[in-house]
Amino acid sequence: MTTTAERSLASNVTKAEAWRAYFETTALLTTQLEKLMKAESGLDFGDFNLLLVLSETPGQRLRLGELAKAVAFGPGRLTYRIDQLVRRGLVERRPCPEDRRGFEAVLTPEGHRALRRARPLHARHVNDLLLDHLTDEQAQMLLEVFGPLRSRLTS
Amino acid sequence: MTTTAERSLASNVTKAEAWRAYFETTALLTTQLEKLMKAESGLDFGDFNLLLVLSETPGQRLRLGELAKAVAFGPGRLTYRIDQLVRRGLVERRPCPEDRRGFEAVLTPEGHRALRRARPLHARHVNDLLLDHLTDEQAQMLLEVFGPLRSRLTS
DNA sequence: GTTGAGTAGTTCAGATTTGAAATACCCGTG
DNA sequence: CACGGGTATTTCAAATCTGAACTACTCAAC
Numbered sequence: 001m002t003t004t005a006e007r008s009l010a011s012n013v014t015k016a017e018a019w020r021a022y023f024e025t026t027a028l029l030t031t032q033l034e035k036l037m038k039a040e041s042g043l044d045f046g047d048f049n050l051l052l053v054l055s056e057t058p059g060q061r062l063r064l065g066e067l068a069k070a071v072a073f074g075p076g077r078l079t080y081r082i083d084q085l086v087r088r089g090l091v092e093r094r095p096c097p098e099d100r101r102g103f104e105a106v107l108t109p110e111g112h113r114a115l116r117r118a119r120p121l122h123a124r125h126v127n128d129l130l131l132d133h134l135t136d137e138q139a140q141m142l143l144e145v146f147g148p149l150r151s152r153l154t155s
Numbered sequence: 156m157t158t159t160a161e162r163s164l165a166s167n168v169t170k171a172e173a174w175r176a177y178f179e180t181t182a183l184l185t186t187q188l189e190k191l192m193k194a195e196s197g198l199d200f201g202d203f204n205l206l207l208v209l210s211e212t213p214g215q216r217l218r219l220g221e222l223a224k225a226v227a228f229g230p231g232r233l234t235y236r237i238d239q240l241v242r243r244g245l246v247e248r249r250p251c252p253e254d255r256r257g258f259e260a261v262l263t264p265e266g267h268r269a270l271r272r273a274r275p276l277h278a279r280h281v282n283d284l285l286l287d288h289l290t291d292e293q294a295q296m297l298l299e300v301f302g303p304l305r306s307r308l309t310s
Numbered sequence: 311g312t313t314g315a316g317t318a319g320t321t322c323a324g325a326t327t328t329g330a331a332a333t334a335c336c337c338g339t340g
Numbered sequence: 341c342a343c344g345g346g347t348a349t350t351t352c353a354a355a356t357c358t359g360a361a362c363t364a365c366t367c368a369a370c
Contacts, residue, residue, distance in 0.1 A: 012286075014291065014294050014295060014298065015286045015289060015291075015294045018297040018298045018301075021302045022297050024227075024305060025301040025302075025308065026181055026301075027226070028305065028309065029304070032308060063348085064348075064349065068349095070179075071179075071182070072179075072183050072186050073327095074327080075349060075350080076328065076329075076350080076351080076352090077328075078349085079349065080327075084326095096348095099335080099336075099347095100336085101333095101334060101335045101336070101347070101349070102347090103348080129304075130304065131171075131174060133304065134173070136166050136169065138296060138300050139169050139170045139173040140169060141293060141296045142173040142174075142177050143172055143173045143176050145289065145297070146173075146177045146180040146181075147176045147180075148288070149180050149184070149288065150176060150179060150183065152288070153180065153284070154183065201356095218318085220319080229358070230318080230319060230320080231319090231320080231321080231358065231359075231360095232356080233319085234319065234320055234321085235357075236356090239356095251318095254317095254318080255365055256318045256319070256363095256366070257317090257318055258319070
């Protein structure tokens, strides 16, 4: 027979294993993806995600704070990264009219081109490493797990 | 009617969304976990994982290279981190008898204690942030997705 | 045993990240 | 309009990470 306590214990064991698998594998996955991306396009993961977020926003512009939240960067890190992108001409830093404390990052045409070049590489690697190995149900489940989690963590 | 092409397109869209949710949420999650861990125990994520891996190994010792693989650290990074841990007395670096090029990291009693202290904190946060929100089926699925992926990436 | 290709770890310089101030501005209240 | 607490971003030093040499050793072939 299986008691409630035993069932809940078994569940916790599975959950612990799930955490380990998820956590350790994610480290491997992002490491490898990062390496591939940096080697093949000139954009590392951080660059790519910043440009991606910008590209999806109306006017391809975003307040620095919003951008920071979107990619989970602290303020110092964001300033540094944006400086880098500005120096490379992929992004413009422009003072914000409504709030003189603020700035917005604007995707430049170069930035757009760089993103366009990098995107298929990125997609290919993500497919190769992860998505092609997922059933539709698994993908659905990932969405159901991480979507709500994102809201919870963001709020 | 739904053609094969349309179905596969829909599937790819879901998969792309799943990737975004997974990837972005993981960044948020690890950031917050890192912050909580560092604040409450003296161990950050890297320390914790190194000690954890060591603690699970027979004799609580492991060749540096193995350890590096286990936590997905490059060689320079591992040397740096192990130095840190040695300095704090949590790990001992000991020459390897069978191979004079090599060293093994050994968990010290202090290291064991530090891990013992940190573990419940870690578990609590992981539960709060993620595991408590998962159904058993979802946990099972995470295991089924990331377990094989780990093997694939490790090999 | 000498040579030479390969492996384990370290070192070092440069790049990036962190965390804690510092600066400039916003906004509500008196 | 002056005050003061809050927000947006930058700055700076210290910590950490990366990648490319470099050192010391192994192992197999000659």
